[in-house]
Amino acid sequence: MTSNSAETLSRVVDELLAREGERRDGGKLTDLHPDLDLALAYRAQDELVARKLTAGERLVGAKLGLTSEAKQRRMGIDAPLTAWLTDAMAVTGPSVRLDELIHPRVEPEIVFIMGEDLAGPGVTPERALAAVEKVAAGYEVIDSRYTDFKFTLPDVVADNASSARFGISTSFFDPADLDLIAEEAVLRVDGKEVDRATGAAVQGNPAAALALAANDLGRRGKKLEAGWIVLTGGMTDAVFLHPGQTVSVDFATLGSVAVRGE
Numbered sequence: 001m002t003s004n005s006a007e008t009l010s011r012v013v014d015e016l017l018a019r020e021g022e023r024r025d026g027g028k029l030t031d032l033h034p035d036l037d038l039a040l041a042y043r044a045q046d047e048l049v050a051r052k053l054t055a056g057e058r059l060v061g062a063k064l065g066l067t068s069e070a071k072q073r074r075m076g077i078d079a080p081l082t083a084w085l086t087d088a089m090a091v092t093g094p095s096v097r098l099d100e101l102i103h104p105r106v107e108p109e110i111v112f113i114m115g116e117d118l119a120g121p122g123v124t125p126e127r128a129l130a131a132v133e134k135v136a137a138g139y140e141v142i143d144s145r146y147t148d149f150k151f152t153l154p155d156v157v158a159d160n161a162s163s164a165r166f167g168i169s170t171s172f173f174d175p176a177d178l179d180l181i182a183e184e185a186v187l188r189v190d191g192k193e194v195d196r197a198t199g200a201a202v203q204g205n206p207a208a209a210l211a212l213a214a215n216d217l218g219r220r221g222k223k224l225e226a227g228w229i230v231l232t233g234g235m236t237d238a239v240f241l242h243p244g245q246t247v248s249v250d251f252a253t254l255g256s257v258a259v260r261g262e
């Protein structure tokens with residue numbers, strides 16, 4: 001890293017953490033810092049999460065983003081990405097506080113709990129699934145630190161892939177008992193269906209998304225760890241969460257999860 005890119009990295013991380021802390025969005029950081037390329041953006045993402053860990057948060061897993069066509073089309077970016085989950089993002093109750101967030105949106109996610117460490121290169125979907133202990137229903141509350149969720153791939157990578165909150169079901173399934181490709185999720189706002197998709201939407205197979213994460217982390221000298229939670233990516237476009245609304249996801253086999261905006 002040149003001294004210039006080190007400076008960009010720390011400015012980008014400072015700005016994204018300030019926006020998150022002050023609940024404000026802002027323009028694309030690639031406009032201000034043309035040297036913010038994908039490699040530097042992943043360094044910024046790692047640094048941003050390292051600062052959260054220094055502040056007392058704990059790393060609990062990883063997530064994929066933009067693994068489905070619905071998400072890629074909405075965001076105008078045709079490449080998946082990986083990012084980090086900390087304990088502070090986990091929702092345990094029925095609601096999230098909207099005053100802690102900027103412009104939250106909810107999306108349905110198939111979630112893996114890892115039974116073994118896993119890292120690329122060369123991880124296949126079959127190998128990836130063999131490292132999974134159990135599968136859960138989940139949702140993610142994304143909250144971009146960019147105005148109107150407008151960003152380029154390096155912008156969103158640096159922003160830890162819009163991570164904000166996530167919730168997972170309390171019942172779990174053995175992956176051997178599931179057809180993850182056919183598993184369907186229905187997204188509802190206050191009980192009314194707004195979208196639906198199957199696991200096939202996620203890279204053709206959620207296990208392929210998991211393999212992608214393991215191979216990507218392997219390239220970055222990192223790994224998925226036993227016990228970690230992995231969100232495989234929004235199956236449908238995300239819906240805004242407004243005060244008093246409940247967004248629910250009803251899976252065919254995995255059960256249901258719901259979150260209310262308070």
Ligand code: OOG
Pocket residue numbers: 064065066067068071075107140142144149156161162163232233234235
């Ligand atoms: C980027 C985060 C994407 C997913 O599941 O695709 C993501 C965004 O849509 O703001 O979490």
Ligand code: MG
Pocket residue numbers: 063064065107109140142231233234
């Ligand atoms: Mg997501």
